[in-house]
Amino acid sequence: MPNLILASSSPRRKELLENLHLNFHIYSSDIDESFEPGTSPEEIVMGLAERKAKAVFSKHPHDFVIGSDTVVVCDGAVLGKPSGYAEAVGMLKLLSGRAHDVYTGVSIISPGNEVRFFEKTEVHFWELTDREIEYYANSGEPFDKAGGYGIQGLGSMLVKRIDGDYFAVMGLPVSRTVRELRKAGWPLPY
Numbered sequence: 001m002p003n004l005i006l007a008s009s010s011p012r013r014k015e016l017l018e019n020l021h022l023n024f025h026i027y028s029s030d031i032d033e034s035f036e037p038g039t040s041p042e043e044i045v046m047g048l049a050e051r052k053a054k055a056v057f058s059k060h061p062h063d064f065v066i067g068s069d070t071v072v073v074c075d076g077a078v079l080g081k082p083s084g085y086a087e088a089v090g091m092l093k094l095l096s097g098r099a100h101d102v103y104t105g106v107s108i109i110s111p112g113n114e115v116r117f118f119e120k121t122e123v124h125f126w127e128l129t130d131r132e133i134e135y136y137a138n139s140g141e142p143f144d145k146a147g148g149y150g151i152q153g154l155g156s157m158l159v160k161r162i163d164g165d166y167f168a169v170m171g172l173p174v175s176r177t178v179r180e181l182r183k184a185g186w187p188l189p190y
């Protein structure tokens, strides 16, 4: 009987997959997260998701492995995780008062099968004051998150509305993932 593996160190992805009543293991790997300049956002997130899944699948070739990656795209700039306070403030200033796109890519690799897909969600931010930005950056929440914010935490106060899958913004489009797992032959209990 194969195992289901989440190839991720993200606590959000773990939490989201736990919602689905599936037993799974977590094995993460350190992959090279660089990409060629000019690569489209969907190719970046699906490519990195695939690299994460492949790195784990190579050690667990009888199992079903899920990898995922998230970036934020605003005005043509691809934003990953901010490296420190100043970069977090810069990202929040860029996102203030406008819409951006969150791309999350997923790769599912199992014996004899590989699928990848992405979800794009449009997120609209309120116009942010310097006080809000500084408070938020000082909260520590931006640092391990693409675009420098987490929609599910204090970052919820920044968001006016979204168009698309909320869970994809948090790091894993769960309902689509379930459907792709079913197609790949994973025995779901529902």
Ligand SMILES: Cc1cn([C@H]2C[C@H](O)[C@@H](COP(=O)(O)OP(=O)(O)OP(=O)(O)O)O2)c(=O)[nH]c1=O
Residues within 6 Å of the ligand: 007, 008, 009, 010, 011, 012, 013, 028, 052, 068, 069, 070, 071, 072, 081, 102, 144, 145, 146, 147, 149, 150, 151, 152, 155, 169, 170, 171
């Ligand atoms: C935009 C946004 C991102 N994020 C998180 C999801 C991801 O964990 C992170 C994007 O970084 P990723 O590089 O996609 O993932 P990760 O390094 O955290 O985990 P791993 O590679 O091991 O799977 O940003 C939120 O939690 N909330 C949000 O609103």
